[in-house]
Amino acid sequence: MSPAASGAAAHVPQRTCIGCRKTDDQAVLMRLVGVDMDGRIAVQVDEHRRMSGRGAWVHRGTACFAAALRRRAFHRAFRGQADTTDAEAWFKALEDAPTGSKLETVQPESGSEI
Ligand SMILES: [Zn+2]
Numbered sequence: 001m002s003p004a005a006s007g008a009a010a011h012v013p014q015r016t017c018i019g020c021r022k023t024d025d026q027a028v029l030m031r032l033v034g035v036d037m038d039g040r041i042a043v044q045v046d047e048h049r050r051m052s053g054r055g056a057w058v059h060r061g062t063a064c065f066a067a068a069l070r071r072r073a074f075h076r077a078f079r080g081q082a083d084t085t086d087a088e089a090w091f092k093a094l095e096d097a098p099t100g101s102k103l104e105t106v107q108p109e110s111g112s113e114i
Contacts, residue, residue, distance in 0.1 A: 015057040018073040019064025029057040032087055034078035041078045045090040054078055065091045 013026040033051040034041040044051065056077035058064050068074060074082035
């Protein structure tokens with residue numbers, strides 16, 4: 001449609017998913033961070049991309065996360081014993097909430113019962 005000049009591609013950082021090993025826009029990938037906890041590395045989902053530390057990227061979806069688990073990509077990415085319990089719970093919740101608005105419970109204000 002648009003006679004766009006060259007360089008029309010948006011300037012979006014590219015990252016490699018450790019699950020499927022494909023490179024994609026940072027926007028569609030989740031950042032995971034390895035937080036050091038007494039010698040163990042707890043893998044956390046960095047939803048706001050503000051956490052410091054060694055990061056890894058995976059597509060938003062359980063398939064890529066599961067693939068990363070299977071191939072022990074986290075151990076490689078974080079160079080150690082990576083504890084993925086928290087991240088697993090996060091992705092499980094994501095699966096349960098297909099719309100993406102997870103944990104958003106619509107609670108009607110306790111109406112006036114007068
Ligand atoms: Zn992927």
